[in-house]
Amino acid sequence: MKQILSGNDLIKLLDALSNPFRFKIIAILHQEKKYVSQLARELGISRPLLYLHLQKLEEVELIKGHHEISETGKAMKYYELNSFNIVLNEQIIADLAENLSIKKRKD
Known part of the structure; x- marks a missing residue:
């Protein structure tokens, strides 16, 4: 995970x-590292919803994903914790x- 250098970085991390x-x-x-279908089953959520959560965690570099070829020759995306x-x-x-950058409201 990268160092938190700004208030905006901290807010993104806490949001994630x-x-x-x-x-x-x-x-x-x-x-341990898991592939997408394993995570979806363990969490009891759909893969599209899982991908949204994984993307949020990847954006703040808490996790990383990579592809591996299974024994059957299928490409599988695994995720692991940083x-x-x-x-x-x-x-x-x-x-x-x-x-911290704060947008001012227009009255």
Whole structure:
């Protein structure tokens, strides 16, 4: 996972972690890499929905996907967890908030 350099990076990371399915995906991939159908079955969700969650986790570099050829010759996309360590405290939030881009509402 890349270093968090801005408040916007932190918000994207926290957003990616804010969904129970994505949280569960991280827990599953912590044990071992899995291919898409395995993850969908374990989570009890459709593959299209799973892909949306996987994309969100890939965007913040918490997971990575790669193709492997199975013994039967079929290309399968596997996902695995990237190693990460998140440290967050009030000083880090204050520092990152200084360069946070916030859209102002039009009244």
